[in-house]
Amino acid sequence: MRTNGSNMLDVLQEVRDGWRWRELWMTLGWRDVQTRHRRSRIGPFWNTLSLSLFVICIGSLYGGIMSHPMSDYIPHLVTGYMVWVFLNALVLEGKDAFVGNATAIREIPVPRTVYIYKLLWKNLIILSFNSLVYIAVVVLYGVSPFPNVILILPALMLVFLNGIWVALLLGLINVRYRDVGQMIPNAMRLAFFVTPILWYPDSVTGIRTIFVDFNPFYYFIELLRAPLLGQAPTTLVWAVAIGITAVGWGITVPIYAHWRRRIAFWV
């Protein structure tokens, strides 16, 4: 099998074709949100509730440990953690984008990006349920996110662009090498603790700054967290995020172009 220009164009065409099926993936994504909480009385609001419990407990404990005033720590925690839950889900569900839809892939010839858009849409919905907690915190502590909060829109676009390549790449690798799928949750658990979510990026010094400076998650957390707190992400944050997007797509397109025809045999 060769990888040539036309194969790569096919990938981009699949990315575009998936968009045309939005009625399908929007329906499936919304159903995924609902079915996770089937027969429960408050349904998807469990997302909101569990985030609030987390913020109340962790906020009062770590805010004390880190001796930061609550009015500062709680908004930092709720935005950072909410964004982390979102990014974490994009990675973990992205790796299962093909494995988790094996029956559909062997049955119906829809563009495979449909399964990726479905998970992006599902997690955007969950993010909006979670943002109710954010709104409550902003009101409670009088944080004014305006006018920079508008930057959340380009930031989200950038995150989605990354979500697509991450799912294409991890999804593909996981179809062939299932051990990768076992490894990723462990890596993500570690990433949560080494990324400034519970703590502040400026509280590390010396050699430990590598956990901030060379941590891709830091840049994406910051990209979404800053606008939510009414700040503009720094030029460095934008530059790194855009750079990761470009490199990610640059790596993913040829790899996916080469192996995409095999997916139906491997799932």
Next chain:
Amino acid sequence: MALIKLENITLEFPVQASKSDRRQSSSKESHIGGQLSLGPSGQMVVRALDQLSLTLGPGDRLALLGHNGAGKTTLLRVMAKLYPPTHGRVTVQGRVAPLLNLGFGLDMDSTGYDNIFIRGLYLGMSKADLKKKADAIAEFSELGDFLDLPMRTYSSGMRARLAFAISTHVQTDILLLDEVVATGDARFLKKANEQLENFARDSKLLVLASHSNKVLRDLCNKAVILEHGRIKAFGPIDEIIDAYAVSMGVEAKDK
């Protein structure tokens, strides 16, 4: 305009992690399955389809005959463009609605009515279209009040009715069915037959794999016999079914 043109299709599956310590190879040739061989890197390769060429046009209703593992389902998947062939060319014109796996696109915890929408969307229909057709689909399936119950309360025959009703009501040019209609009872079979005849009259194309000669005779006008992924015979349905029965050493009469 419905058209399926297969030119010299070969399809090989690499089989991972299946080093059998049972024995090295069997001396007697088995008539079950595709052809097994060793690939370039030493892993097992199943050649499910072997240099197969076939052209189908509007109005053709093709029956796929063959023993277990002869390549019937694989061929349907190639026609649905789910499996890209290792060699050869596939040309498919027209919209394809596959019905290969009864469980697919049907969520067991949702009602039958909801499932009309899920499966319909997968088959490329819009929500607006589905709203218009939902009643016709419901009526055709004859499930009545069961449509408001979760799918897990359905028998396999009832699931088949619903899946079949949805697949035949979508706007499609090519319908691919795998051993599905056979699950229905006689009354449903008659209905399915009428529906598929209408379907063929509209110059559409149907391919059906089944082990039931009665179903095939009722629904199809042409047939192929597959053996080890190759076409052994191709022609009018009755002739081929008789030839197949002779080759299998069983009586052809409506088994």
